[in-house]
Amino acid sequence: MDQNDLGTDIEKVLVTEAQIAHRLTEMASDIDRDYQGRDVLLVGVLKGAVMVMADLARALHSPVRMDWMAVSSYGSGTKSSGVVRILKDLDTDLKDQHVLIVEDIIDSGLTLSWLLSNLRSRGAASVEICTLLRKPEAVKVELDVRYVGFDVPNEFVIGYGLDYAERYRNVPFVATLAPHVYQ
Ligand code: XMP
Ligand code: MG
Secondary structure (H helix, E strand, O other), X not given: OOHHHHOOOEEEEEEOHHHHHHHXXXXXXXXXXXXXXXXXXXEEEEOOOHHHHHHHHHHOOOOOEEEEEEEEEEOOOOOEEEXXXXXXXXXXXXXXXXXXXXXXXXXXXXXXXXXXXXXHOOOOOEEEEEEEEXXXXXXXXXXXXXXXXEEOOOOOEEEOOEOEOOEOOOOOOEEEEOHHHHO
16 A cells, blocks of 8 residues: 555655664664563554554564553543553463563553553563654653654654554554544
8 A cells, every 4th residue: 555545635654664664673673682582572552553563573583472452541532541441451471571562652651651550560570662653742751661663743643553533554654644534
């Protein structure tokens, strides 16, 4: 799929397919180096992190395990409330595990700070965060994010796993939508 397939839906491409692929390779080699000799459990946050997880995992040189969680952070509004509900929990016991959370985007950071303490409380040996995208608001929260792909402006973005009303997750780049899509 490319931009032509989407007609006038795209306003601006913020991160191209090639930029994502290149950055994930760099992040993967940092992860390989940092976790050398240790068994890593990648924890993907559904559904947005599916693409990052698939591509990042394949860019790694060491075999890892992968598990998934689904959480809901937004209530009826569009802003994160910090109240998080687990929709699907992990199948893996985290005791003594080196956990690397894989996320699509950190916005307010509230979801991840909740997730971080939740996973830490399960007795993991370590819990770190890897996110493809980070919005400026995220820096307001005391959150130590070990691996960040790109900082993006404070706008709603879609593509590469990110949706608007469940659409556009399969767009291979990250972009903003034209205003008419929201109307
Ligand atoms: P917080 O604000 O708690 O929320 O860091 C992070 C989650 O909110 C969703 N999110 C977005 N989804 N485009 C999206 O499609 C965006 O621009 C966006 N900003 C936040 C996303 O599910 C993320 O995990
Ligand atoms: Mg979403």
